[in-house]
Amino acid sequence: MSFVGPLMIVYVVWGSTYLAQKVGLEGVPPLTMNAVRFLIAGALLYAYCRYRRMPHPDRPQWHAGAIQGLLLPAAGTGGAAWAEQWLSSGITALFLASIPLWIVLGRRVADHERITWPVALGLAAGFAGVATLARPQGGGDAVAIAVALAGALCWGLGTVYAGHAPRPASALMASAVEMLSAGAVLAVLSGLTGEWSRIDVTARAALAVGYLIVFGSLVAYTAYTWLLDHVAPRIAGTYAFVNPVVAVLLGWWLLGEPLTARTLLATAVIAVGVALIVLAPAPLDQDERAAAGARTVNDRAG
Secondary structure: OOOHHHHHHHHHHHHHHHHHHHHHOOOOOHHHHHHHHHHHHHHHHHHHHHHOOOOOOOHHHHHHHHHHHHHHHHHHHHHHHHHOOOOOHHHHHHHHOOHHHHHHHHHHHHHOOOOOHHHHHHHHHHHHHHHHHOOOOOHHHHHHHHHHHHHHHHHHHHHHHHOOOOOOOOHHHHHHHHHHHHHHHHHHHHHHOOHHHHOOOOHHHHHHHHHHHHHHHHHHHHHHHHHHHHOOHHHHOOHHHHHHHHHHHHHHHHOOOOOOHHHHHHHHHHHHHHHHHHHOOOOHHHHHHHHHHHHHOOOOOO
16 A cells, blocks of 8 residues: 555645634634544544454553643644634644654753754754744734644653653554543633633534544544554654645635735745754664654644
8 A cells, every 4th residue: 555645644634624623613612622522532542442452551551641642632732722713723833833843852851862963954944934923913912822832842742751651552542542631631621711601513613623533633643653654754754844834725725814925934944944854864873762752743633
């Protein structure tokens, strides 16, 4: 089987999840939307893993999965959805494209991983792109930008943590644990923040949430898992600089989001920076750790 098909699914579907979240916000608040999404997707994935007789995670694996669920789907994806209340889907995707930058810095601090010249250039380009983009037009924008970047930082820290945490042998089971944990946390937070009283589900919002569950969290993640087993992690990891481009174009095409010269410049600069990081040769003694980290960099269930 060619890897092109699964790679295109990851490129397009994960890139489109930012647009789907924007549409879902029309009737479902952000934390509630992602609580429903991850609880349903996690339960379905867990049931599938048990149907395939995959072993139950033990207590340390559940504990580690809960931490990763908090850092990745809850803070990363949940934070992106919260930011999209004020930011366009394309702009939010560009801020989340900084995840590989935080991963590199996190590995430098936690694992003392050497930063090569291509990676250093990628870091510089990535942060230059974010700086080009992060010029808020008002107070709401500033808070939303901070939340989006904080979500990207949490995702990066969660990915670094994954290289040291006990995890189930199956990536699908690990993702199920993370999604269930994230869904539970988000459900509690959505209740505490009063989101449940703001739910007013429309047909478009329901379809968007269904799309996120089926395609963003199940179909695309399965394709990504297949890629990790059949291609080099760095090829699978190219989604990181393709998804934002897809998100920007879909937001402009389907939602009429503005496509300014500054947005196009930031898109190009961030894409180049992330490409330099993802495609740069890893230090030989870090290959195994990089492969383990790549398995987490998208437990993003979408």
